[in-house]
Amino acid sequence: MTSRWASLTAWALLTTYVLCLECNVAAFEAALETLELEGFSSLSVVYASIILAGGSSFDPSPEYPINATNLPELCAVKFNVKSSETTSYNWAVLFPDRETWNGRLMTTGNGGFGGGINVSLITFVLETVTDCWQYPDMGEYTHYGFASVSTDTGHLSDIGDSSWALNNPESIIDWSYRALHGSVTLAKQIVPAYYRNNETTASRVEFSYYTGCATGGRQGLRSLQLYPDDFDGVLAGDAAWQTTNLQSWSTWMPLQNYPPDAPYHIPESLFNSVTARITSLCDSQDGIVDSIIQDSARCSIDYASLLCSCRTTNRTACLTKPQLATLKRMLSPYTINGEIIFPGLPLGSDPSLLASEGNPIGYGYFQNFLYNDTSYNFTLYTNDDYIAAVTSDPGRATAKDFDITSFKEGGGKILMYHGYADPLIPAGLSIQYVTNTLSTMGIDESQLSSFLRLFVIPGMGHCVSNTPTQPGAPWYIAAASQIAGIAGRLTGINNITHSVPGYMDARHDSVMALVKWVEKGVPPDELVATKFVNDTAPVVESQRTVCPWPKVARYTGGDLKAAHNWVCD
């Protein structure tokens, strides 16, 4: 009773005295005093500042490696929350100005083991994987009118770097779910306080959304399992939801191709050219020769045709018998005693990134999350390590509480998508999430679900591009991190800010599709993926309808590059 009174008094005081929250540290500190923020013993304001229209980058603590640019006028605030005796996390909000705010919250996630409200570029082997564009992504969402939120999940690191987790179970919990949940819980109270004025005393966040890819996808799915009230809608891409099994498989993969002088070893360039050959074998099986594999699951190849023979003149795209066995293992599910532990990479995905000795994303988990032993590496991996991972599941990171009845009954919607040629997380993992969820909840899988839909996007790689061997594949749906792939951010070519330039609607923009589903009850029966010329907006090269699993887009004739010539079957 007392605390309820205190709370009511606090709200009244806030209404009376904090008529219009200024964008500075002192004002936010004063506002926090008046809010009753139970369970947040130590919460401080790190930074608060106005950014003028057209402005960029704002976080000096530490300076952010790539700036969010072309921002609308907004107030940028960063907070720090103590999460245990030994740990804390940072989180930030970008508040668009009062006239622009759409009444909604958009929270964005992270990538890999990354933290630091950081953009991370991870370079291993010869390829660069971009992931976790928090500040640029947060900036993007303010252009829609969202107040946008993200957290560093309690540490600074690149996506391949898990050294922060060593001997540090509290930080693992922050990374798993605690920092995200805390950030959203606080944002739901602080955001309305910021926008309140003397005419509107009761404004609140009307809808709360989430978008993230890879680890970001896991964060979204885990969050709605543990905290069904945090979000009304979740957009989860290439979701790394099955942490224990994914990390085991990611450690097992390079071991299959090790050591480099073994007869069964496949060098990276050979993986690339063999993937190109497999792609051309599958391409026509969907009826259209367009360098895009429309449905890998329905492609079958004669592996023997990849073997080098005495008649093979081009030795750069054929395999020896032992190499062929390696390739087959990598594209098949990982099994232990006949039980499927993890789906294989679909035909058309290039295993070389994971097959590399330089791949840190698997064994780092065993070093730092599981064993506190930095001498562990992938060459030591055995199936017992998988058992150990599943038994302890550090931080309860694995999103395996499939019964999400309370999220569903609260009206929550989940829009998943997955690159069919993602080389780091097989598309089958998202399919498995859907089938596990629907079967756990007793929902007929043959029906398109009323609250959970998955779009598998042909030819798309990991989160932000098509795979190089399917160069024309339309992949862009304005989902998490994707703007980086079309906006010339790395080169500064143009000033694209958000959504699908020229096509800002719920058919082309997955964020808008999710909002429409949640708020209007209209589910996405199809989306349109876009490919821009040189992956630089706004000139469109082609567009294609993508469909909710298990439907697949079928060509009906006419211009291959026009979405209306593809229908969901």
Ligand SMILES: *[C@@H]1O[C@H](CO)[C@@H](O)[C@H](O)[C@H]1NC(C)=O
């Ligand atoms: C980001 O912006 C800040 C402030 O304008 C500037 O000092 C910094 O050099 C920029 N960083 C990059 C990577 O462009």
Ligand SMILES: *[C@@H]1O[C@H](CO)[C@@H](O)[C@H](O)[C@H]1NC(C)=O
């Ligand atoms: C971003 O990640 C890099 C690489 O791990 C790290 O050195 C840097 O401190 C991080 N920056 C921020 C702002 O988090």
Ligand SMILES: *[C@@H]1O[C@H](CO)[C@@H](O)[C@H](O)[C@H]1NC(C)=O
């Ligand atoms: C790793 O270190 C932490 C902190 O010292 C400890 O709580 C945890 O039990 C350790 N894990 C193992 C497997 O030794």
Ligand SMILES: *[C@@H]1O[C@H](CO)[C@@H](O)[C@H](O)[C@H]1NC(C)=O
């Ligand atoms: C608050 O009310 C006063 C008097 O009605 C008005 O002049 C002022 O603009 C209002 N302030 C805000 C922030 O709405």
Ligand SMILES: *[C@@H]1O[C@H](CO)[C@@H](O)[C@H](O)[C@H]1NC(C)=O
């Ligand atoms: C051999 O195959 C590779 C990979 O498919 C291809 O790039 C290359 O052009 C081929 N070389 C010749 C001489 O055909």
Ligand SMILES: *[C@@H]1O[C@H](CO)[C@@H](O)[C@H](O)[C@H]1NC(C)=O
């Ligand atoms: C892996 O660890 C073993 C045992 O510590 C060591 O002998 C080996 O050189 C390491 N291999 C790699 C590739 O790091």
Ligand SMILES: *[C@@H]1O[C@H](CO)[C@@H](O)[C@H](O)[C@H]1NC(C)=O
């Ligand atoms: C964005 O770029 C376009 C074309 O380069 C230019 O016309 C426009 O003025 C730019 N807008 C801003 C806000 O810089």
Ligand SMILES: *[C@@H]1O[C@H](CO)[C@@H](O)[C@H](O)[C@H]1NC(C)=O
């Ligand atoms: C695409 O890139 C090529 C080669 O760099 C260039 O010649 C062409 O003008 C670009 N097209 C567009 C639409 O930007």
Ligand SMILES: [Ca+2]
């Ligand atoms: Ca095709």
